[in-house]
Amino acid sequence: MTSSFITVALFLCNVFYSCTENKSNNVPPQSTKSNFRQNDSTTMHKKIIKTDDEWEAQLSNEQFCITRKKGTERAFTGTYWNNHEQGVYSCVCCELPLFSSETKFESGSGWPSFFSPVAKENIKEQTDNMYGMSRIEILCNRCDAHLGHVFDDGPKPTGLRYCINSASLKFVKSSN
Ligand SMILES: [Zn+2]
Numbered sequence: 620m621t622s623s624f625i626t627v628a629l630f631l632c633n634v635f636y637s638c639t640e641n642k643s644n645n646v647p648p649q650s651t652k653s654n655f656r657q658n659d660s661t662t663m664h665k666k667i668i669k670t671d672d673e674w675e676a677q678l679s680n681e682q683f684c685i686t687r688k689k690g691t692e693r694a695f696t697g698t699y700w701n702n703h704e705q706g707v708y709s710c711v712c713c714e715l716p717l718f719s720s721e722t723k724f725e726s727g728s729g730w731p732s733f734f735s736p737v738a739k740e741n742i743k744e745q746t747d748n749m750y751g752m753s754r755i756e757i758l759c760n761r762c763d764a765h766l767g768h769v770f771d772d773g774p775k776p777t778g779l780r781y782c783i784n785s786a787s788l789k790f791v792k793s794s795n
Contacts (some may be wrong), residue, residue: 663740664761667713674712685786686764689749689756694729695755697785706792707737713762715741716791718781724774731788733781734773744769757781 669677674687684690694700699708708718708731718733726732736742740760747756747768757766766787773780 643781664715667762669762678712679786681786685784686712686759686766687763691767692730692784692786697730699731699785699788699790700729702731702790704790704792706790708733708788708790710759710762710764710766711787711789712764713759715759715761717741717759717766717788718783720793724771726780726782728782730782731784731785732773734775734777734779736781742766756794757783759787773785 621769671687675683678686681690683690685692702723703720705720705722705759707716709716718731719737722733722735722737724732724734725735743758743763744759745756745758747754754768754770757769758764759766764787767781770780770782771778
């Protein structure tokens, strides 16, 4: 009797805690109302989940190693670090638009660099502690493709530098 009461109490406690936690996570510190709405729906993109075999069949070796196995292309070797055409950079795996030429800048790093994504909700961030460094990894929020990392040494207005592998991107030139 007592143990089942405790189980129920714990269950209710967990439910309450999850709800409270979600609510507090949804409050963006410095966002406008419209940003709030975008950030609120983390499930807005229906997840694309495929097996390694399926991704391998769809991608080149390099694209597979980088996007699905968190690899990094060598600096100054990718297709887009020096691309100056106008257009949109989409996820090479699922074609979700990720970055625009309008936010691309010369970082000198040898990787395509942007100061912001096309939409915050298209990008997923997670802590990466590999190689003894603490960095923020950037992933596609729809298919979890590894894209690169974000650093806080970027230009105005955001001060951010999204350092992205060319192999994670598919450039679509704008028509005008
Ligand atoms: Zn994707």
